[in-house]
Amino acid sequence: MKPTELKVKASYINQYQRHFPLINKDTIINPEDIQKEGSIIHLVEPNGKFIAKGYYGKQNKGLGWVLSDKQHENIDFSFFKKKISNAIDKRKAFFQDENTNAFRIFNGEGDGIGGITIDYYDGYYVINWYSEGAYSFKETVIDVLDEIGEYKAIYEKKRFDTKGKYINDDDFVKGERGEFPIIVKENGMNYAVYLNDGAMVGIFLDQRNVRKIIRDKYAKGKNVLNTFSYTGAFSVAAALGGAKKTTSVDLAKRSKSKTIEQFSANGIDFEEQDIIVMDVFDYFKYANRKNLVFDLVILDPPSFARSKKRTFSTAKDYPSLIKDTIAITGKGGIIVASTNNASFSMKKFKGFIDKGFKDSKTKYKILEEFSLPSDFQVDRNFPQGNYLKVVILEKLSH
Structure with a gap:
């Protein structure tokens, strides 16, 4: 045709x-x-x-x-095999790392085929399909994974429902079904993941370097607040880094049991930590009333979220989120400000942060910045693909 x-x-x-x-x-x-x-x-x-x-x-x-850009190149098995094999070769160092066995092995357009990503969790592959068009290549991609070598099983996530909802059918494709959760390792930390339970598996792999730096450099002796905490992955990193105490806050009811599970996977007594199911913005008000002060606050909100009471959009509401955070962060405290919103640049994101501090009449300094880790390969002709923006900063004074 x-x-x-x-x-x-x-x-x-x-x-x-x-x-x-x-x-x-x-x-x-x-x-x-x-x-x-x-x-x-x-x-x-x-x-x-x-x-x-x-x-x-x-x-x-x-x-x-x-x-x-080659008119006569066939988009066939050998095309996919070349792209996926090259991508896996680039991640050799990850496969050889004894402390990490969960990472991305194929990152869409960054590895030459937009609309498809493949993650690796200790021998299990998870393929994300971002359109029906991408999904039409399913058999070819699976044939390539079969030829490339051993795996325990392949799971898939179909992320292309027209209403923006996740298509929640059986995610298992082939191989030996996993007994979930499986415990994966990341820089020596343990995380429980479920590859068969909806769109989310329990950990966002793109934040690996940020979790490590929190553990290694910023958590020791600190009173830590982790907002929009999901399964508490940042809280685990902080606790393993010697935090005095962690407080994890998320509106989702299941975040509590998920966070308990992540602490337990690392031998941390979860009863020594606070895990709170609450709207983050309500928690800020509560913390203010109770005069709670934190030494390290982690902000990693979803790009867009709707609760009964409010909608939150990073592009619109990040400055006020920063403002709320400043009010409960001690002098010399650290704020880890993060967003995965691809619609604006790091420069614009820093502008949101700056506005929050200016509105609070507070000075700050930027300590370091992170974008996507190396396994999340980015196409240099498509900088929008480098969606992750993390700024670690210190609150100086009013």
Whole structure:
């Protein structure tokens, strides 16, 4: 079947010639010509001259992804095998690290195929499909993993429901079903993960370096508050780093049992820690009333969250989140400010932080910054792919 030709608007030709990987609707003259998810498409100049080939896979970011600038390259088993094998070769150091056995082995467009990521958890693969188009390559990707070598099992996450909801059917694909939770290691810390239980597995691998630095450098002797704490992974790192006490706050009811489980996996007495199920913004008010002061506060909110009482959006509400945090952070205290929102840059994120401090008439200094770790390979022609922004800062004085 002949690929559909998508004509690129003149002002965007140069962008695609420079290997920009995302196919955006507003860059295309005839987007209505594409019909079938997973179909191969050619990007061409208005005069029909070939620019690049890719596939149609509609997701929140765009219409699909560029795969090759070679007109006659086949998007087949050997294409996928080359890309996935190269990606795994780049992670050799991770496979050899005795203290870490959970990491990303394929990071979408960063490794040459947008819309698909593959994570590795101690011998188990988890494939994330971000569009129906990406999912159409399932058999090929699994054939490649079969050929590359041994694994315990393959699980998958389908993240392409039109209503933005996770498609929650059986995530098991093939191999030997795991007995969950499995305990994985990250820099010598233990984390309980569930590969068969909805969209989340229990740990965000992209924060690995931040957890390590909290444990190794910032937690000792500190009274630590972990907000939007999910399964308490940062709290575990802080406790293992010698924190005096950790307080984990999250609105989700199951966060409490999940956090207890993570502490227990590391031999930490969870009864010595505070685990609170509460809206974070209500907790700030409570902490203020009780004159609670923390030496280290971790802020890693979701990009967008809705509770009964309020909606939170990082782009709009981060300055006020910083302001609330400053009020309960002691002088010389450390704030770990994080976001995974891809829609703004590190520069803009620092602007949100600065606004929060200015509104509080408080001085601060930035100690260090983090973006994605090396296993989350980023395409240099697509800086938006480097979505993680973490700024560690010290509160100086009012």
